[in-house]
Amino acid sequence: MLELNGIRKSFGKVEVLHGVNLDVRAGEVHALLGENGAGKSTLMKVLCGIIKASDGTIRIHGEDRRFANYDEAIAAGIGIVFQEFSLIPYLSAVENMFLAREIRTRLGFLDRKAMRRRARDILHRLGVDLPLTVPVASLSVAEQQFVEIAKALSLDARILILDEPTATLTPTEVERLFKVIRELRRNDVAIVFISHHLEEIFQICDRITVLRDGEYIGTCDVADVDNDRLVEMMVGRRIEQNFPPKPVLDPTAPPVLDVAEIQLKRGGPVSSFTLRKGEILGFAGLVGSGRTETVLALLGAHPAARCRMTLEGKAVRFSEPADGLAHGVGLLPENRKEKGLITSFAILPNISINNYGKYRKNQIFIDLRKELACTRDAMTQVRVKANSPRDRMDTLSGGNQQKVVLARWLNHDMKVLIFDEPTRGIDVGAKAEIYQLMRDLTARGCAIIMVSSELPEVLGVSDRVCVFRGGGIVATVDGDDLTSEKIMTYATTGKLENVA
Numbered sequence: 001m002l003e004l005n006g007i008r009k010s011f012g013k014v015e016v017l018h019g020v021n022l023d024v025r026a027g028e029v030h031a032l033l034g035e036n037g038a039g040k041s042t043l044m045k046v047l048c049g050i051i052k053a054s055d056g057t058i059r060i061h062g063e064d065r066r067f068a069n070y071d072e073a074i075a076a077g078i079g080i081v082f083q084e085f086s087l088i089p090y091l092s093a094v095e096n097m098f099l100a101r102e103i104r105t106r107l108g109f110l111d112r113k114a115m116r117r118r119a120r121d122i123l124h125r126l127g128v129d130l131p132l133t134v135p136v137a138s139l140s141v142a143e144q145q146f147v148e149i150a151k152a153l154s155l156d157a158r159i160l161i162l163d164e165p166t167a168t169l170t171p172t173e174v175e176r177l178f179k180v181i182r183e184l185r186r187n188d189v190a191i192v193f194i195s196h197h198l199e200e201i202f203q204i205c206d207r208i209t210v211l212r213d214g215e216y217i218g219t220c221d222v223a224d225v226d227n228d229r230l231v232e233m234m235v236g237r238r239i240e241q242n243f244p245p246k247p248v249l250d251p252t253a254p255p256v257l258d259v260a261e262i263q264l265k266r267g268g269p270v271s272s273f274t275l276r277k278g279e280i281l282g283f284a285g286l287v288g289s290g291r292t293e294t295v296l297a298l299l300g301a302h303p304a305a306r307c308r309m310t311l312e313g314k315a316v317r318f319s320e321p322a323d324g325l326a327h328g329v330g331l332l333p334e335n336r337k338e339k340g341l342i343t344s345f346a347i348l349p350n351i352s353i354n355n356y357g358k359y360r361k362n363q364i365f366i367d368l369r370k371e372l373a374c375t376r377d378a379m380t381q382v383r384v385k386a387n388s389p390r391d392r393m394d395t396l397s398g399g400n401q402q403k404v405v406l407a408r409w410l411n412h413d414m415k416v417l418i419f420d421e422p423t424r425g426i427d428v429g430a431k432a433e434i435y436q437l438m439r440d441l442t443a444r445g446c447a448i449i450m451v452s453s454e455l456p457e458v459l460g461v462s463d464r465v466c467v468f469r470g471g472g473i474v475a476t477v478d479g480d481d482l483t484s485e486k487i488m489t490y491a492t493t494g495k496l497e498n499v500a
Contacts, residue, residue, distance in 0.1 A: 001190040026188040034211035035427040036399025057255035079157030082145040089137035127176035142287040143171035235429040243460035256447040263306040269472025282462030283451040289468035328415035348389040378407035
C-alpha cells in the first residue's frame with residue numbers, strides 16, 4: 001500500500017535522512033523504531049507533505065505521489081497522530097477533531113449535533129468518556145492524547161501513522177487503543193506505529209523497520225527478533241541493563257522534605273509522606289489519581305485545601321514554583337513543550353534560564369564563555385543530539401527536547417527534584433542514561449520524587465513507592481512489597497486483599 005524509497009532530507013548543509021526505505025502492506029501494523037533524532041518523525045512528516053524531501057520517491061498503491069501540504073495527504077487517505085500535540089488549547093475536543101473539516105447542514109450551517117455524535121462514537125470505540133465542549137487546555141494530558149487519536153481516526157484514513165500514541169496512557173488505556181488498532185487491521189488499514197516501548201512492538205506489530213542516525217538499518221518480522229537484537233539495531237551496541245543498581249540507603253539519612261499533610265480539595269483525602277536525602281521516591285497510580293496534582297500543589301502551581309511541610313527541618317509554603325526554585329526544589333514537568341521549554345529560543349538560554357546568577361561577572365555582566373562551557377557540559381552528559389548550543393529548540397526531536405530539560409537541572413545544585421514522566425518520548429538507550437543520571441544526582445545528595453505511569457520504570461528506579469488513588473496516597477511500599485501486583489491492587493482498589 002505504501003512505499004518510501006531513497007528518501008533524503010537536508011536542513012541547510014546537514015542531511016538528516018540518508019536514503020531511507022519503508023514499505024507498509026494493507027492490514028499490517030508496521031513498527032518504525034530508532035533512537036531520538038534517528039529521523040522517524042521527520043520521515044513521517046515528509047510522507048504527509050509537512051516537510052519536503054530533498055530526494056526519493058513516495059508510492060501509494062504503486063502510484064508516485066508527492067504532497068505539497070498535509071491537506072493533500074489527508075485527501076489521499078493519510079492520517080497522523082503527532083508525537084507533539086497539534087491541538088488548539090482554547091477550542092473544544094469536537095472543534096479540534098473537525099477543524100477545517102466541519103460537518104455542515106444542507107443550508108451550510110455548522111451541524112454541531114452531528115459533530116458531537118461522531119466524536120462521541122469515536123471516543124466510545126476507544127473506551128473513553130471525556131467532556132466534549134470544554135477547552136482541551138482544561139483536559140489532562142492523557143485525555144488530550146485521546147482527542148489527538150480520535151482526530152486521526154475521524155479521517156477514516158487508509159494509511160494511519162501513530163507517533164508515540166501511548167506515551168501518556170495507562171496499561172488499560174493502551175489495551176483499548178490496541179483493540180481499535182486490531183479492528184483497523186482487519187479492515188485493511190496500513191498502520192505505521194512509532195513507539196519507544198518495545199513490549200508494545202511485540203504485542204501489536206507485524207514487521208519492524210529500524211533507523212539509526214537517519215540511516216535505514218533494516219526491516220524484519222517481529223517473530224524473527226528479540227528485545228536485545230532490536231536494541232542493538234537501534235543504538236549500535238548492546239545495553240546490558242536498563243536500570244542502574246539500587247544503592248543500599250542509609251536508614252538514618254535525614255528527611256529533606258517532610259509533608260505532614262496535603263489535601264487537594266476540601267473533603268478529599270489527606271496525605272503525608274517523607275522524602276529522604278539520596279532516595280528516589282516513586283509516585284504511582286492511574287491517570288487522574290492525583291499524582292501530578294500533588295507535586296504541583298507542593299510547588300504552589302495547583303490549588304490545595306491544606307499543605308503543611310518542612311524542607312530540611314524548616315517550615316515552608318510555596319505560593320508559586322519560583323519560591324520552590326529559590327529553596328532548591330525544581331520540577332521537570334509532564335508536558336515539556338508547554339511548561340518546560342521556550343521552543344522559540346535556542347538550547348543555550350533554555351538550559352541557563354533559571355541560573356544566570358551562576359554566570360555573573362562583577363555582579364553586572366554575564367560570563368558568556370562560562371555559560372557556553374557549562375551548557376556544553378550539560379548537553380554532553382545527557383547526550384543531546386544537536387549541532388550547537390545555539391540551535392533552536394523547535395528544530396530538535398521530542399526526546400532531545402526532554403533531554404534539554406534534564407540538562408537544565410544538571411546545571412543546578414538542587415535539594416529536591418520532581419520528575420513528572422521523565423522518560424516520556426525517550427528512546428530505550430537514552431532511558432538507561434537518564435536513569436543513571438538520576439542515580440548520579442542522588443549520589444550527590446539530591447532527593448528525587450518521580451511520577452511515572454510506566455510500572456516497570458516505577459519498580460526499577462524507585463527506592464520506595466507512594467501509591468495514589470482518588471486524589472491521595474493509599475499506601476507506601478518498599479522492599480519485598482515493591483511488586484507490580486501490590487502496586488496495581490492498591491491503585492485500583494485502595495486496599496490489599498487477595499494479594500500474597
